[in-house]
Amino acid sequence: MPWREHQKAEHARRIGENHWRTRSIVTSPQGREVSVDGRRYLNFCSNDYLGLANHPRMIAAAAQAVQLRGTGSGASHLVCGHMDEHHLLEQEIAQFVGAEKAIVFSTGYMANLAIPQTFLRRNDLIIEDRLNHASLIDAGRYCDAEMKRFSHLDLPAAEKLLSQSNANRKMISTDGVFSMDGDVAPLPALREISVAQKALLVVDDAHGFGVLGENGTGVLEASGIPVSGGLLMVGTLGKSAGSFGAFVAGDAIYIESLIQFARAYIYTTALPPAVVAASRTAIQIFQNEPERRQTLLENIEYFRRTIRQTSLRLAESITPIQPIVLGSADVALRASSLLKQNGIWVVAIRPPTVPAGSSRLRITLSAAHTTQDIDQIVESLASDAMAQIVGETQ
Numbered sequence: 392m393p394w395r396e397h398q399k400a401e402h403a404r405r406i407g408e409n410h411w412r413t414r415s416i417v418t419s420p421q422g423r424e425v426s427v428d429g430r431r432y433l434n435f436c437s438n439d440y441l442g443l444a445n446h447p448r449m450i451a452a453a454a455q456a457v458q459l460r461g462t463g464s465g466a467s468h469l470v471c472g473h474m475d476e477h478h479l480l481e482q483e484i485a486q487f488v489g490a491e492k493a494i495v496f497s498t499g500y501m502a503n504l505a506i507p508q509t510f511l512r513r514n515d516l517i518i519e520d521r522l523n524h525a526s527l528i529d530a531g532r533y534c535d536a537e538m539k540r541f542s543h544l545d546l547p548a549a550e551k552l553l554s555q556s557n558a559n560r561k562m563i564s565t566d567g568v569f570s571m572d573g574d575v576a577p578l579p580a581l582r583e584i585s586v587a588q589k590a591l592l593v594v595d596d597a598h599g600f601g602v603l604g605e606n607g608t609g610v611l612e613a614s615g616i617p618v619s620g621g622l623l624m625v626g627t628l629g630k631s632a633g634s635f636g637a638f639v640a641g642d643a644i645y646i647e648s649l650i651q652f653a654r655a656y657i658y659t660t661a662l663p664p665a666v667v668a669a670s671r672t673a674i675q676i677f678q679n680e681p682e683r684r685q686t687l688l689e690n691i692e693y694f695r696r697t698i699r700q701t702s703l704r705l706a707e708s709i710t711p712i713q714p715i716v717l718g719s720a721d722v723a724l725r726a727s728s729l730l731k732q733n734g735i736w737v738v739a740i741r742p743p744t745v746p747a748g749s750s751r752l753r754i755t756l757s758a759a760h761t762t763q764d765i766d767q768i769v770e771s772l773a774s775d776a777m778a779q780i781v782g783e784t785q
């Protein structure tokens with residue numbers, strides 16, 4: 392089939408499945424409210440969990456760094472792009488999460504791609520939870536090792552995949568907080584399995600970093616697991632940190648390997664210094680303003696308590712990610728557009744981002760929300776109009 396015809400057919404298929412994507416143009420900073428198409432919406436789908444993406448101190452730090460260091464880093468880290476801002480951020484992250492060392496990547500996607508490519512070769516094995524983030528799945532696919540997947544949270548299956556393999560080296564890769572479901576991986580048990588099987592455990596904590604644990608360092612802290620030994624923690628800086636970029640933290644020996652061998656680190660331009668300065672400020676705010684985390688946790692609790700008085704079913708989640716699974720893409724789209732009519736923005740998450748038949752409203756909470764905001768979304772979710780759309784699907 393000629394090129395254009397082929398693409399047309401692909402588009403038609405996607406449209407037919409109700410999986411066609413569109414991009415809304417936001418004309419305001421991120422926050423509890425955003426402007427889209429000239430209208431204000433209460434924002435319940437951002438990952439800016441602590442409301443830092445438009446925080447005055449973050450803005451000031453970025454602006455000052457632009458003045459002092461300019462806009463671009465000019466080169467990759469191993470050439471001349473590794474500036475003081477990058478180096479300090481790495482040290483501050485390592486100290487914050489209690490790891491020997493950390494390395495900053497341009498994106499979480501790239502950090503995740505880099506890990507199996509760096510540590511695994513042919514005849515090695517990587518196993519992944521089926522609901523892992525797409526970047527972890529791609530990392531498994533695009534490395535030289537064999538990838539196998541186990542059913543969501545199925546520890547015996549994970550253990551079996553490892554124990555029955557005679558691979559040279561083995562890796563377990565998991566989301567810390569699952570990005571579309573909000574549930575938390577059974578990390579102490581995975582840690583035990585990884586130790587018994589001499590597997591390296593990779594925990595992608597994109598959604599726990601800055602949010603979970605006594606000090607907000609993430610899901611590992613909340614699970615009582617130090618960032619050391621045969622374990623690597625991945626964190627992203629574009630979510631709760633309100634900035635952009637990512638890091639891998641762990642024992643120095645592993646971080647040094649990434650500096651030496653990770654192609655997704657070596658062959659790309661270092662982050663702009665202003666972005667890094669904002670990330671450094673976020674790490675300070677995590678430590679100096681624990682009340683933000685407290686407010687977020689109270690908002691999560693309040694949302695769950697209020698929803699429980701309705702007929703809607705929530706997933707089991709103690710995190711800011713509170714999905715309402717609706718099933719078909721069509722129902723999820725109509726539910727999302729009803730919310731939009733009511734001035735509330737929650738996109739419908741559909742396949743292939745989530746498994747077929749589990750399209751959902753992925754509601755996310757932020758420390759920036761007020762209880763009135765939460766009342767407003769719950770009222771809309773509990774409305775008769777919503778019940779008509781959701782019908783028997785829940």
Ligand SMILES: *Cc1c(COP(=O)(O)O)cnc(C)c1O
Pocket residue numbers: 497498499500501503524526566570595596597598627628629636637
């Ligand atoms: C967002 C996300 C990533 C990707 O991070 P970026 O910095 O946005 O590339 C990786 N893993 C998980 C679990 C995520 O939710």
